[in-house]
Amino acid sequence: MEDKEVLRYVINGFELIPAKQGFSGAYVTKNGKATSHLANEINARIEANFPHSNIRTRFERNYKTINFYRK
Secondary structure, eight states, rough: OOOOHHHHHHHHTTEEESSSSSSEEEEEETTOOOOHHHHHHHHHHHHHTTOOOOEEEEETTTTEEEEEOOO
16 A cells, blocks of 8 residues: 555544644644644554554644655
8 A cells, every 4th residue: 555545544534734833744633732642543453454564653742743754
């Protein structure tokens, strides 16, 4: 599965929206709050459903956003 499909699955499944502040590719939840627990939950879901994917998330504490990266 391609990275774009994994991103689409995660963004739609967790109802993430692009953040107004922070780095490009940063996302927050609909209520505007992202947590480190949410980032860990997203990573666990990616590993369970897409074991060969290199996409992971990281919680940015300064802006309180979720950022995607390739490991």
